[in-house]
Amino acid sequence: MKLSSHIMQRVLRLPPPLTRDLTIEQDRRVPMRDGAVLLADRWTPKRGGDGLPTALIRVPYGRAGLVGGQMARPLAERGFQVLVQSTRGTFGSDGPWDPLRREREDGLDTIDWVIKQPWFGESMILFGPSYLGFVQWAVADSLPPQVKAMIPVVTESALTLEFLRSDGFSLETPFGWAVQVAGQERRLGMPRAMLGAKKVQRALRTLPLNKADTVAIGNRYDYVQDILDHDADDPFWQGLDHRHRVADVQVPVSSIAGWHDIFLPGQLRDFRVLQEAGRTARLTVGPWAHNSIGVGHAAFPEALDFGLTLAKGREPAERPPVRLFVMGEEKWRDFPSWPPPGYEPRRFHLQPRGTLSPEQPAVAPPDNYRYDPADPTPAVGGVRMVFGEKNGRVDNTELEARRDVLTYTTEVLDKDVEVIGEVSAEIFFRSSLPYADVFVRLCDVDADGRSTNVCDGLTSLTGANQVTRATVGLWPTAYRFRRGHRIRVQVSSGAFPRFNRNPGTGEPRGSATQLRTAEQQVLHGPEHPSAIVLPVG
Structure with missing residues (x-):
C-alpha cells in the first residue's frame, strides 16, 4: 500500500503526504429515505482522523482499486478523511442501478448522514470527475452550511444531454460508457472493457443500432435503449437535468475542464451561470481530453489548495477567476471571465x-x-x-x-x-x-x-x-x-x-x-x- 502511495505521489505530482499510514473502514451502511442502504468506505489517517475535514466522493465504479488508491488515498494522506460511497445499485449498494436518476435524493441523504456521525468535524467538500462531479450538481442548490466547497472535474450539470441532441447525436461516448458499466462488476470487469474496445467499435456499425448492445455485451441494456429512443429535450430525461440548480449554488466552486473533454460546453455554461449569478467560482481549462492524466495534475492540488483551505475556514490564495492553457502558445494565462473580454x-x-x-x-x-x-x-x-x-x-x-x-x-x-x-x-x-x-x-x-x-x-x-x-x-x-x-x-x-x-x-x-x-x-x-x-x- 505504501508503494502505491509513492507511485500516486509521483504520477499526480503531489507534495509529500502528512502520513502514509491509513485506516480503511469498509462497508459503512448509509441509510436512504426509502429504506435502501448504500455502502461506503471511510479512509482516515491511523491517528487523528476524527474531526478532519471530510471529502465526499460518490461513485458508481466501485470503492476499491483505482477509486480508492488513486482518489481517496492521496486526499486522506494530506489532511482529509475521505468517504467513498457506491451509488445506488452498484458494488453492494441497494438497487436497482438506474444511471443518473437517483443522485439528488441519495446525495442529500448521504450528506445528512455524514454530518451526524461522531467522527465528522465541522466541514466537508464535494470532489470528483465525470459522474462523480455530476452527483455534486445534483445536490448543489440544497447544501447545508457544513459543505464548504465543490470541485467538479470534467463534468457538467446535465451529463448525458449534450450527447443526445436531435441535431447531432454523439454515439460513441454514451454507448461505450454503457458497455463499461454493464460489465464492471464481473471479474476483471475494467480490464475486459479495455480489451473489448475494438468489439465496441465494431458493435457501433450494427444495423439497426438498437441491436448494438446485444452485439457488444450479449443482451439488451436499458440505458442504451433509452439514449436511442429519447432525444435530449424529451421529458424522459427531466430528472437528470440539474442545470436549473447552478445559479442557486451558495458554496465556492472550482471547476476543472479540458479543451478536448466530452463535457466542455456544458461545463463552461455552468461556470458562466455561476459568474453571472455573482457566485464565488473559478475555472481551470487545460489541453486535456476526458481521461488525460493532466486532469488529475490539476484536480488534486485544487482539492488541497482550494477545498481543504476553505474547509479549514481560511481563504484560498488569490488568483483570477479563469485560468486557461492557450494551445499553440503552450502557456497558461489568466482572465477575469469566460468568455474573456477583448475577443x-x-x-x-x-x-x-x-x-x-x-x-x-x-x-x-x-x-x-x-x-x-x-x-x-x-x-x-x-x-x-x-x-x-x-x-x-x-x-x-x-x-x-x-x-x-x-x-x-x-x-x-x-x-x-x-x-x-x-x-x-x-x-x-x-x-x-x-x-x-x-x-x-x-x-x-x-x-x-x-x-x-x-x-x-x-x-x-x-x-x-x-x-x-x-x-x-x-x-x-x-x-x-x-x-x-x-x-x-x-x-x-x-x-x-x-x-x-x-x-x-x-x-x-x-x-x-x-x-x-x-x-x-x-x-x-x-x-x-x-x-x-x-x-x-
Missing part, C-alpha cells in the same frame, strides 16, 4: 480553390463530395473517450486526403492570430437527400504542412435537399495560430463513431436499417457567405 467575432470566409480568408467571399461554383454512410468519414483525435483510440490534437493528413473531406486554408499568417472563446460556423449546404450532417473542424497547419485539429462540431439537417444555412457550434477553444502557420477549416458530413452516421433516410436512429449515399454541396460566394466565426483578440 471579437471575426468571419473567415470559404473561398474558391480551397482558400480561406477574412475578405468578402468571391463568386465561385459549389464544392462537391460524396458521403457514403457505409464508409463513413472517421473520427480522428479530438473529443473522444475510448480505450485504444487517440484523442486531442493529432495529425489530420490522412483524414484530409479523403474524398469526402473538403479543406479551406488561409495564406501563411504574417502575424500571430489568437482565438479564445466560442467558435461557430455558418455553412451554406445542399444534399441530394433531405437528411444530412455537416461536420466542421478548425485546424492549425504548421510550416511543414502538418494539419492538427483545434476544435470541431456537427449539426444534423432536415430539408437538406434545399439550400440550407447550417449553423454549427464547435467546441470552445483557446488557441494561438503562430506567424508562419495557416488556419484551415475542414467540412465533411461526419466523424464516426464519435457522432452517429447519418443514414440519409430520416428513419429513427435506433431502428434505421438502410444506408443511402448522398451527393453533397458546399456553397460559398456573395449570396452564400459560408464562414467560420472565430473570436479573435
